Amino acid sequence: MRLGLVIDLDTCVGCHACATSCKEWNTSSITAPLTDYDPYGKEPSGVWFNRIRHYEVGTYPNNKTINFPMSCMHCENAECVTVCPTGASYKRPEDGIVLVDQDKCMGCNYCSWACPYGARELDRESGTMKKCTLCVDRLYDEALPVEERKPACVLACPAHARMFGDLDDPQSAVSRAVRDRGGYALMPELNYNPTNHYLPPRTRAPVPTHDLGRPSLARKVKEWVNRVIER
């Protein structure tokens, strides 16, 4: 089994709901807490497992905004695990989830240097490395209803841009989505072989704008008033 996420860049609206929900669940979960530094001050910062960045792809007028969530890819060749001198970082053989044993980590940062995807963040308070656990404490919790045995981010996403499943099983929904939509992994040239995949935006016909009539005088005035009042 090779559990992981498939993220649909076509539908992600960049709302950061997955990151917030992740933080909420994991700050009291197995590698808790996700410490915040200066949360209400001038320079708020802290530990997050999931970060969303925003890019512009292409140049105007053929451009597009892409919202790009990134968390641990639970790589097959997880160098972060290979380089760890203490054995705190490990990859579970049964489902491929990469975890950090908080009781063994000595906070040397070496694994974060080895991770190309910026998935690992040191918690300055505990002095240990923290990262996405794929909500391993939800996946097998029989107290939860079956449909909730998924990572918190997947449940939170309002655009259904996050899918969770077994990427080893060619018939799983995630594997089919990767196949059908041309899903890809990031920085393949580094050969980490990430489990998480990204689905590229679909190509759609552009919304035609040439046939829009010229705005009436009343509408022009209204638009002008709106602009002025906003300032």
Next chain:
Amino acid sequence: MKPSLAVIFLTLFSGSGFGLVALLALDNDFRIGGGFAPIMTAILMGCGLVLVTIGMISSTAHLANPKNAWRAFTRWRSSWLSREGVFAMVFYPFAIADAGWVFFTDDTHGALALLLSNAAAVLGLATIFSQGMIYACLRTIRQWHTPLVPANFYALGFAVGAAILAAARIVTGGPDRALASMAVGLLLIAAVLKAIYYFWIGKPSGTTIQTATGFNRGTVRLLDQGHTFGTFLTREFSNCLNRTRARRLRIAVFMVGFAGPVALLAADLQHSIGLWAITAPVLALLGVGIERFLFFAEAQHVVNLYHGRMPASLPKMPEFMRRKAPSAVPLVAHYDKG
């Protein structure tokens, strides 16, 4: 990368210490310049031990959770960082035993003395190699992912070690020709290797923001990093040197670290410089310290791409070449329609 003083000191001092111990053993094996007297051997071995220890102690300052540091000896089968620790710890008993044996028996060339000193030398060299591989094995940092890194670590460790040996001999008197020449030679080799390294890291790598995001067919531009203030990632990896400053520091490495000590030792070959010889290893150590700062500060982790930074080393065509290019000539030949 953020140049952390703890790691700079670790690699600088322990590398120099291991280089010193290795050359000391070699020197007594082949009696280069007559070999060292027992008391000097013990003192120099102690010197090496002190340097290594300064490095090892400062390395623990880098750990956020040092109470688990003992676990770092457990993963020697996969991790170079663990191997470094194991080799360094095995080095200690041999080096201490050798210093003690030589001091108390007054015998540097007996079988046991040679055995102990050479064992310490080999273990020290293994530690330098592991130290180099800690960086060289990371595919995420192009400036480090090269065999030149362990090669440089060796060359610089030997160069500083040789400068210390030569200075010790010059200060205490005795035949210093061989040792000073050896130091000059090793310093020059280290300078050339470092120059090759600086040339090599100027070339671009294959990883770009396009391969990082998967949008290979167009330009990709960061609109928003998604966080209000800095994160662990920006603090640890976003450090950047501007080109002028980097160039000045590189010049300082060559002047202070190589040219200075070479000039001093070469001058000694003509006419003994006495106590001044001590400045040679001090300068070399200082220069290699600047080199080690640059080694970290110039390293660019691929995660910076996600924050919109392209590799600093992406080459631009120099202006003078642009001007020379004929601009009015069409790229595709025109044919007369006839």
